[in-house]
Amino acid sequence: MKKIFQYLTLCSVLLAHVGNVSGQGIRFLQDEPLEKVLSLAKEKNKIIFIDGYTKTCAPCKELDKKVFPLQEVGDYFNTNFINVKYDLDEPEGKKVQEKYRDVVTGYPSLILLDQDGKMIHKIGGFHPADSLITKMKDALNGTNLSTMRVRMQAGEKSLAFVQAYKKIIADGYLRDEDQKMSIDILNRLSDAEMVNPKMWQLLGRSVTDPYSALFGRVVKNYWPFYQNKVTDVGFLEFQLRTAIQRAANELVTPVEKDNKLSLPNQPEKENIILGYVKDIDKFKHTEAIKAIFDVHNLALKGNWNEMITAMKFYNRIQALGKSTEFIYKYVQYMMQSCKDKKALIAATGLLASLPKEHTDVMAYDDNYRTLTKLYALAGEKALADKYRKLQK
Structure with a gap:
């Protein structure tokens, strides 16, 4: 009841x-x-x-x-x-x-x-x-999200459809769906359709994956973009180069686990990125990408003296991007296995050459603590003690 x-x-x-x-x-x-x-x-x-x-x-x-x-x-x-x-x-x-x-x-x-x-x-x-x-x-x-998804699955790719779907996605704050839809539509388009200025304006910003076939198609059609006045070629070059630089950084950045650094080793992806970098007619200012790959490969081989020499050179010509952070990570990686006293001493000289305002307290490590470890590994006890006293 x-x-x-x-x-x-x-x-x-x-x-x-x-x-x-x-x-x-x-x-x-x-x-x-x-x-x-x-x-x-x-x-x-x-x-x-x-x-x-x-x-x-x-x-x-x-x-x-x-x-x-x-x-x-x-x-x-x-x-x-x-x-x-x-x-x-x-x-x-x-x-x-x-x-x-x-x-x-x-x-x-x-x-x-x-x-x-x-x-x-x-x-x-x-x-x-x-x-x-x-x-x-x-x-x-009928102008709703569910209907647009059905039409998308049916293979539609017209400009009018993309404009309508984009508006509904924007109203719904569906960022992930926007990215996926843009990529899927671009993959459906022929090269001629892709370089339609109105279509590219709606979809072009989604091209950010340098390992995708779509990215390769855009690079291949780089000059048709310019000839058809699809977009500002300088902006397109910047968009593509930024994606390439981001991917390159991920391929060379040491990974820390259990207080130990390891280096990524993905030669197939590295070759894809280097393939773009070598296309000097399209991409400018790629020295930093070439430089970090050079240092990375020397580190993988354990060629410590050559690695330190390369970092000194690239740092001098400002080709390492955020050089202080990059150099410190690779010096720390080297300290895990390097037994070459000459290379260890050379690394102290490299750290000493960094701008003074960046060397007292680093984002990832205290400068004096790193120098203390380097000198201790090299058997330079007096210098190790000196920098140990300077630690904050």
């Missing part, structure tokens, strides 16, 4: 929220189990509108204060939807966030569901009343 009473009470609460569609503002259910909301949506033959919020979300509070209470907003939403709020930090809200995690990318997340719980559309952020109503009407008329 008690369970029947509780059920009837719940039904009366739900019906109180949805039975009357007139009146001021949106009437929301609050944190109701999604299964019950879906059941009610089927009973009333309505779409579900979810306001996913958190208590600390400023745009969420603005919607509650300035938009949801308005008469015209209430009239539209109460007529067309089952409206439910979920605090995404609470148990029921967390379930909703997990179920729709591909679209709940921030707060507020304003989501439309069909009566089976399938996502129809999502927008994020604050929207004034007229904008919010317009976007919901558009979604119900």
